Amino acid sequence: MTPLLSLDSIDCAHKDGEPALLSGISLSLHAGECHCISGATGAGKSTLLLLAAGLGGVLCQGQICVQSGVTRALVLQDPHTQLLRRTIGAEVAFSLENLGIEPSQMPVKVRRALQRVGLDLPFGTQVATLSLGQKYRLMIAAQLVSEPGVLMLDEPWAQLDDEGVRSLTALLMKLKAEGMALLLVEHHADAFAELIDHYWTLKAGRLTASEIATQAEPQPCFIPSTAFFQSPNAEVRLTSPGFTLQHSQGEALFESPALEVNAGELVLLCGTNGCGKSSLLSMLAGCGDATGLPVSVMGKTPELGTFGYNLCYLMQRPNRQLFEMTVEAELSYSLKRYGLPQERGARVMNSLQIAGLAQHSPHRLSYGQQHLIALASLVCLEPKVFLLDDPFAGLDSVHSQLVVNLLQQLRARGCTLIIATHRPMALAQSQTWHIRNQRLEVEYVGQT
Amino acid sequence: MWARRKISVVESQPGQWCGTAIILVTVMSACAFLLSDSALPLLALANLPMLIQGSRLGSLKGILVVFALQLLMTSLFYLLLYGWQSLPQAALVVFRLLLALIPGWWLSARFAPEQLGSSLARVLPSKWAFVLAATLSLLPHIQREAMEIYRLQCLRGAPITKRALRNPKNWLELGPCLLFPLLIELMKLSRQQALAAKSRHFGTHPKPTHWQAPEDL
Amino acid sequence: MTKRFEFSLQDALFIGLCATLLVALKGMLRLKLGISGHTMLLMSFMYLTCYGVVGRLGSITLCGTLAGLVAMALGVGKGGPMILLKFALPALAMDVALLLVMAWPLKWRFCVLVVSAAIAWAGKVWLTNMLAGMAIEVALIKFAISVAQGTGFGLLGAALAFALAKRLQAHDLLKMNIKE
Numbered sequence: 001m002t003p004l005l006s007l008d009s010i011d012c013a014h015k016d017g018e019p020a021l022l023s024g025i026s027l028s029l030h031a032g033e034c035h036c037i038s039g040a041t042g043a044g045k046s047t048l049l050l051l052a053a054g055l056g057g058v059l060c061q062g063q064i065c066v067q068s069g070v071t072r073a074l075v076l077q078d079p080h081t082q083l084l085r086r087t088i089g090a091e092v093a094f095s096l097e098n099l100g101i102e103p104s105q106m107p108v109k110v111r112r113a114l115q116r117v118g119l120d121l122p123f124g125t126q127v128a129t130l131s132l133g134q135k136y137r138l139m140i141a142a143q144l145v146s147e148p149g150v151l152m153l154d155e156p157w158a159q160l161d162d163e164g165v166r167s168l169t170a171l172l173m174k175l176k177a178e179g180m181a182l183l184l185v186e187h188h189a190d191a192f193a194e195l196i197d198h199y200w201t202l203k204a205g206r207l208t209a210s211e212i213a214t215q216a217e218p219q220p221c222f223i224p225s226t227a228f229f230q231s232p233n234a235e236v237r238l239t240s241p242g243f244t245l246q247h248s249q250g251e252a253l254f255e256s257p258a259l260e261v262n263a264g265e266l267v268l269l270c271g272t273n274g275c276g277k278s279s280l281l282s283m284l285a286g287c288g289d290a291t292g293l294p295v296s297v298m299g300k301t302p303e304l305g306t307f308g309y310n311l312c313y314l315m316q317r318p319n320r321q322l323f324e325m326t327v328e329a330e331l332s333y334s335l336k337r338y339g340l341p342q343e344r345g346a347r348v349m350n351s352l353q354i355a356g357l358a359q360h361s362p363h364r365l366s367y368g369q370q371h372l373i374a375l376a377s378l379v380c381l382e383p384k385v386f387l388l389d390d391p392f393a394g395l396d397s398v399h400s401q402l403v404v405n406l407l408q409q410l411r412a413r414g415c416t417l418i419i420a421t422h423r424p425m426a427l428a429q430s431q432t433w434h435i436r437n438q439r440l441e442v443e444y445v446g447q448t
Numbered sequence: 449m450w451a452r453r454k455i456s457v458v459e460s461q462p463g464q465w466c467g468t469a470i471i472l473v474t475v476m477s478a479c480a481f482l483l484s485d486s487a488l489p490l491l492a493l494a495n496l497p498m499l500i501q502g503s504r505l506g507s508l509k510g511i512l513v514v515f516a517l518q519l520l521m522t523s524l525f526y527l528l529l530y531g532w533q534s535l536p537q538a539a540l541v542v543f544r545l546l547l548a549l550i551p552g553w554w555l556s557a558r559f560a561p562e563q564l565g566s567s568l569a570r571v572l573p574s575k576w577a578f579v580l581a582a583t584l585s586l587l588p589h590i591q592r593e594a595m596e597i598y599r600l601q602c603l604r605g606a607p608i609t610k611r612a613l614r615n616p617k618n619w620l621e622l623g624p625c626l627l628f629p630l631l632i633e634l635m636k637l638s639r640q641q642a643l644a645a646k647s648r649h650f651g652t653h654p655k656p657t658h659w660q661a662p663e664d665l
Numbered sequence: 666m667t668k669r670f671e672f673s674l675q676d677a678l679f680i681g682l683c684a685t686l687l688v689a690l691k692g693m694l695r696l697k698l699g700i701s702g703h704t705m706l707l708m709s710f711m712y713l714t715c716y717g718v719v720g721r722l723g724s725i726t727l728c729g730t731l732a733g734l735v736a737m738a739l740g741v742g743k744g745g746p747m748i749l750l751k752f753a754l755p756a757l758a759m760d761v762a763l764l765l766v767m768a769w770p771l772k773w774r775f776c777v778l779v780v781s782a783a784i785a786w787a788g789k790v791w792l793t794n795m796l797a798g799m800a801i802e803v804a805l806i807k808f809a810i811s812v813a814q815g816t817g818f819g820l821l822g823a824a825l826a827f828a829l830a831k832r833l834q835a836h837d838l839l840k841m842n843i844k845e
Contacts, residue, residue: 076647146648337607529803630686
């Protein structure tokens with residue numbers, strides 16, 4: 001059987017003279033097959049996917065063959081930067097417009113694509129009001145409308161909560177049964193195990209096949225540290241008699257019971273996408289839209305600039321904060337501003353084994369390295385309270401474990417850590433805050 | 449996840465009226481400069497409904513401040529150069545400028561940005577129409593990014609909090625701390641959007657068509 | 666549009682995003698300095714940065730035109746068709762001036778572009794005032810004040826754009842060579 005898409009001996013480099021990013025890559029996709037490529041952060045998985053989709057901007061040798069009449073569709077990572085229109089009808093029709101399809105023929109095709117992904121809503125539905133899982137399906141509908149033979153997805157696991165992954169798997173199973181070839185790039189291949197026929201690993205630019213799923217990414221491992229928070233003299237870092245957190249538009253996100261968190265505690269904040277985790281962390285850091293709530297952090301009402309270096313907040317995509325010319329300067333910036341010892345920067349770099357990058361531009365490094373540097377620039381402040389929003393997103397197990405090691409050092413010094421994540425994890429936490437059904441529920445772990 | 453979200457639906461808007469309004473506003477603004485003094489009261493009368501509707505939809509404050517500042521500055525110059533007797537002439541000049549401003553102000557109060565954007569996009573080449581529509585729809589995202597980067601940097605100790613910015617010495621910090629990371633984000637965003645558009649066949653057909661919600665057909 | 670002025674979709678989107686950011690910053694900051702001309706600070710900064718990153722003749726005019734259209738759509742600066750000229754004219758003047766000083770060092774190139782933008786920006790005010798029937802002496806005084814204020818603020822914006830361009834080049838994110 002002729003493959004729908006085949007890559008034959010592909011060699012790639014970003015620039016002439018640079019070492020090869022991909023070397024001797026060969027891959028064939030047949031109708032009704034699902035292939036999954038795994039690999040470490042920065043291994044070149046996304047580059048390979050772009051090449052397979054015919055959108056690669058890198059120097060390349062080799063051959064890419066597409067069966068006549070077969071179109072390729074690619075769903076990239078972040079839905080927020082890929083959705084181009086305001087309403088779902090216009091969003092799905094975008095491909096049809098570009099193919100010059102008559103406007104009178106569009107509604108039927110758009111409706112069919114929306115039905116295929118289970119998003120049978122009115123055409124005028126605003127994209128902004130959809131949940132992240134629905135936006136992801138909308139992106140797939142926007143590709144299905146042009147009836148592709150091959151569908152490629154870049155790391156869907158990181159974007160979706162467990163419910164989103166389940167519904168996406170069901171949808172992909174249906175498409176596969178209809179004869180579509182699927183190509184996934186995914187760290188967490190195990191999440192889509194029922195779907196995948198062929199597993200591949202990309203390492204050092206080479207693609208190697210494996211008969212079974214590569215071992216699931218090990219979860220980062222925290223060592224329990226209870227010395228601080230279980231002491232009767234433990235300092236109270238966060239306290240509240242209970243509150244209702246609202247959107248800036250006034251819509252209630254969730255109700256919270258009384259909260260108390262001590263020095264050295266690790267709180268895991270869990271909930272599905274959009275449940276209000278980030279809003280809660282922003283409120284605690286004093287930089288959210290919600291103000292005037294009965295919450296006390298280190299004895300003060302949260303307000304931007306109140307806590308100085310005692311409170312740090314790692315937002316999602318922390319590489320956004322990088323601006324200095326070198327990694328060393330990036331770490332020194334906050335230390336200088338707060339008048340703290342400069343040698344802390346070097347110490348943190350050594351413990352992360354990135355001292356060799358000290359004079360590099362942060363913007364020339366990989367995503368994982370940028371993530372670590374942004375985190376290191378906060379860790380060296382040695383805060384008393386550290387809020388982290390999805391700190392493991394997009395990181396492979398090696399980088400994740402480095403993040404954990406850094407946090408472990410902080411916790412050992414009595415720092416209170418509050419980590420938000422859309423999946424429950426075993427991080428040796430002292431409390432787990434679950435946000436479900438618009439309520440925050442507190443679960444005390446390992447305490448009598 | 450499905451039930452929790454309040455889904456809002458946009459009713460299809462008649463786009464032609466918006467296009468006509470843009471032409472009307474351009475003509476009326478031009479009339480403020482071109483008509484004779486004697487015809488100005490008629491033009492003012494035509495502006496009156498716009499003023500009433502615009503003040504109901506938005507605030508009059510901005511346009512009144514511009515009018516007051518213009519009147520003050522122009523009257524001062526006329527007074528210094530030509531004496532008291534020239535003040536009515538100064539008032540007439542400022543009145544003309546006000547009549548030129550009112551239609552544009554009404555247009556932005558009366559129509560939503562996306563309606564104006566799509567009407568303006570009709571006269572642009574398809575690539576630039578797409579760019580205009582995409583960037584307009586990305587505006588909330590850009591504002592959110594700017595605000596988040598600002599907060600990130602404040603928490604890192606950058607002297608750009610409202611209080612710190614009272615000292616002009618700290619204004620320069622806005623460049624490297626806020627604008628530089630924001631520009632890098634815009635670069636990434638433009639790359640991702642270009643990829644997203646190309647993955648949906650953008651630029652493959654010489655004459656792309658336009659989606660019309662079924663109500664418009 | 667001829668091939669010479671064809672921009673890649675990525676560059677076109679970056680130009681559009683710069684234009685939107687310019688209008689958003691103008692709307693967000695609402696600089697209440699009580700002095701006219703402060704828009705020139707943002708305008709020169711954004712136009713010159715856009716030129717630095719895209720590195721092509723015509724990018725400033727496109728950025729200015731799109732900023733005018735976005736401002737018109739969003740109702741920034743009282744909205745209406747007049748705002749289009751306010752953003753587009755200085756941008757066009759910058760591109761025209763760029764034709765003459767293309768080979769100059771970047772610092773001096775930026776200065777010339779700012780002065781030409783300030784003249785165009787003040788020229789629009791002058792033309793509007795003349796059409797409204799203002800006495801020529803008053804219109805000229807206002808024009809001179811506008812040029813001075815526009816140049817002052819514009820040079821501040823250019824200094825900021827130059828510093829950022831150097832930083833972008835250090836990170837290998839600039840298409841144009843600063844030392845060229």
